[in-house]
Amino acid sequence: MNKQERNAMFALAKGWILEAGESIRKRLYDPLTIDTKSDANDLVTSMDKDTEYYFINNIKHVYPNHLIMSEEGYGDDVRTFDGTVWIIDPIDGTMNFVHQQRNFAISIGVYHNGVGEIGLIYDVIGDNLYSAKKGEGAFKNEFGLSRLSHDKSIYESILGMNHFWLCNNRFVHEKKMQELVRTVRGVRTYGSAAIEFAFVAEGVIDGYMAMRLSPWDIAAGIIIVDEAGGLTTTAFGDPIELLRGTSVLTCNPSIHKPIIHDYTRQGRK
Template sequence: MDQEKRQSIYLQAKQWVLEAGKTIRSRINDPLTISTKSNPNDLVTTMDDDTEYFFAKNIKQTYPDHLIISEEGYGDELESLDGTIWIIDPIDGTMNFVHQKRNFAISVGVYQDGIGEIGLIYDVMADVLYSAKRGEGAFKNQTRLPQLPEKSFHESILGLNHFWLCENSLVEEKVMQRLVKTVRGTRAYGSAALEFAGVAEGIIDGYMTMDIAPWDIAAGIVIVNEVGGKTTNAFGEQVNMLQKNPVLTCNPSIQTELIEDYMKKGKK
């Protein structure tokens, strides 16, 4: 994708993201219809559906040849990443949205033939937009984010959710316990998009999850790339953007130790 086309799509995507966020804020206290998907804790609301429909409708009207991967059913059935693809999570952190009315984000990534070109993560209630265009740096609102500094593994803070404790976890529990005891601290924010943004900003040094969908991470990968961060699956392999993956995004200075000494050694 050339720079002119990337800029044009970025400006349009940014406009839609901010408009959708404004609508969510205006309706944040409205009654919600809440249902579940794969399990009782996998929530979806009318706001998720309405927001995704807003994006899908506008994308298809404005860019009829573009494709969509999305969470709530308005996307296309894709078997490849050929073409221009919007990868959308209308509300990343739905449980936070329902219970806290904050700490959730709109996540929009635009990919061209499998390459991340544009990433937008909008912390709706804080009115903070993380954004990036490939090769042009990453920003928090209007402030350019610096390249990630060297970081000691023992001084690192990692974003970890609880799924490594589950019976079907891909990693041995004792290895994960050792990891938690070795790093400076761990955090769980409940929104993968905001955890990717935290890695890009340098307020956490890595984020790892054992099972996550492309729409949760597509925008974040683009943004983390632009500050020198690295994103792979949890074992150092390329992320498959057409299916769920165990994913690690982090400061590059801790990547090798985290993967080689913990993830690969602890793999079941």
């Protein structure tokens, strides 16, 4: 993808994500239809579906040959990253959306032949847009995000982690995760992978780890964190494969090796 094509696509995607966010804010307290998917905590609302359908219509109208991978099932059956693929989460943090009306985001990642070209994460309630284009740095609204420092100590770090799998984890021994929690300065849970990726890029937190995420949870965040100077792999240090669910560690590069070598690999079940 050349720069002109990327810029034109970015302008459209930015307009769409801001318009979708405005629509959500206007309808925030409207009655919702709420269903469950895989279990009672895996929620989907009519707003998720309406927002995803809005993106599908717009993208297919302008780019009929592009593929779309999306959470709620309106997209394509994507089995390859050949060509251009949009990866969309209409509301990342649906439980927060239902219960709190905050800490949720719209997430769009655009990949061309497997390369991340455009990442957009929109914190709807905060009205903050995190964005990145390949090779052009990461931004929060119109302000460039500084490159992440490479001299961060794990002992001074704050991590985003899901407390549930600290005590019930089929991937890593709980004792190793609890040891990691005791080692770092603090642990936070925001309930939205997209927002936690954005916070890593901004330096609000120094890393975020999860054991099971879908492509739409992380596609945009990987691009934004990379452009901010961060590093994203699986929780065990392997390359991310976006065609399937995966564990994730996205973080300041200086704490990546200590987490992988001293905690997740040693504790791997």
